[in-house]
Amino acid sequence: MSKEPTFNSIDPKEKLKLAYQDVQVAKSYDAERDFRDTDVSLHYETEIIGLRQALKEVNGPILEVAIGTGRLCRRLRDIGPPDMCYVGLDVSLPMLNEARKSLKENPCQASCRFVMANLFAKLIGESADSFGAPQTRPVHLIRADAFQMPFPNESFHAVIGFRFIKHLSPSNRRLIYREVNRVLIKDGSLIFDFYGWRRRTKSQEGSRLTPVTLRAELEESGFKLTRIYGTRHLLPALLSSPFRALRFKAPVRALGLLEIKILSPLDELFDRSRGGIAVAKKIK
Numbered sequence: 001m002s003k004e005p006t007f008n009s010i011d012p013k014e015k016l017k018l019a020y021q022d023v024q025v026a027k028s029y030d031a032e033r034d035f036r037d038t039d040v041s042l043h044y045e046t047e048i049i050g051l052r053q054a055l056k057e058v059n060g061p062i063l064e065v066a067i068g069t070g071r072l073c074r075r076l077r078d079i080g081p082p083d084m085c086y087v088g089l090d091v092s093l094p095m096l097n098e099a100r101k102s103l104k105e106n107p108c109q110a111s112c113r114f115v116m117a118n119l120f121a122k123l124i125g126e127s128a129d130s131f132g133a134p135q136t137r138p139v140h141l142i143r144a145d146a147f148q149m150p151f152p153n154e155s156f157h158a159v160i161g162f163r164f165i166k167h168l169s170p171s172n173r174r175l176i177y178r179e180v181n182r183v184l185i186k187d188g189s190l191i192f193d194f195y196g197w198r199r200r201t202k203s204q205e206g207s208r209l210t211p212v213t214l215r216a217e218l219e220e221s222g223f224k225l226t227r228i229y230g231t232r233h234l235l236p237a238l239l240s241s242p243f244r245a246l247r248f249k250a251p252v253r254a255l256g257l258l259e260i261k262i263l264s265p266l267d268e269l270f271d272r273s274r275g276g277i278a279v280a281k282k283i284k
């Protein structure tokens, strides 16, 4: 008699695919994690600051793997040249539906806010995104498996993969690095978040990465680790809590900048990141 596979015996990367096929899971994803535009979250703001810095010099097509609800991409729509292509890939139709809805904000309201935010941004030399301006560049959404992507070799200048690569086992991470390496141009960037040394229990050892172990596994897959942004520091988390409670975004963003600019280099120096964003360049 053939034995049915139990959920536990399924490869973890298949579990990750299955976990987001549910419509309710997709609908509540942003609200449960403080990822809505109205939420004030230090971690989310720090991720956006880090991503914007990491993507500063990218001026060609960007791919976001496992784009989910599009929560990162909707904050990055003003980066690069206006005609730059942004592709969002995910295996879950319910998640892609949420992304489609969230990226297709009321166009009239969006462009009014965009004009106002741009005006303020120009006045004080800031980015319009700091004022919550939604951008209008289209995003191409594709349903596909990140382990076998339907793109020719060397199609993208940068690949982003948040809350995805960090959930994979070391062997599955190597598979995804290989596939990302294939679709990136030479010198293209892979930008992803990872769990640092204090973020996981011993039994999840494979998910805990220090800058040194991260550098080694990326090098094996043809990448050079060029930058780490730590995003989980204790001091900014404590200092930001009253502002988060009062829903004041500006001081929370300032603390995010402190994490990225000052505390991240210390993480690297002591090889003790609590979790952060890795930026790697394809070298071969």
Ligand SMILES: C[S@@+](CC[C@H](N)C(=O)[O-])C[C@H]1O[C@@H](n2cnc3c(N)ncnc32)[C@H](O)[C@@H]1O
Binding pocket: 013, 016, 017, 020, 021, 065, 066, 067, 068, 069, 070, 071, 072, 089, 090, 091, 092, 095, 144, 145, 146, 147, 161, 162, 163, 164
């Ligand atoms: C935790 S969510 C992260 C979503 C988004 N990147 C974020 O930062 O909020 C994980 C996402 O990975 C997607 N996913 C899981 N396995 C995948 C695969 N093999 N290929 C593409 N997407 C996948 C899920 O459908 C889900 O949208």
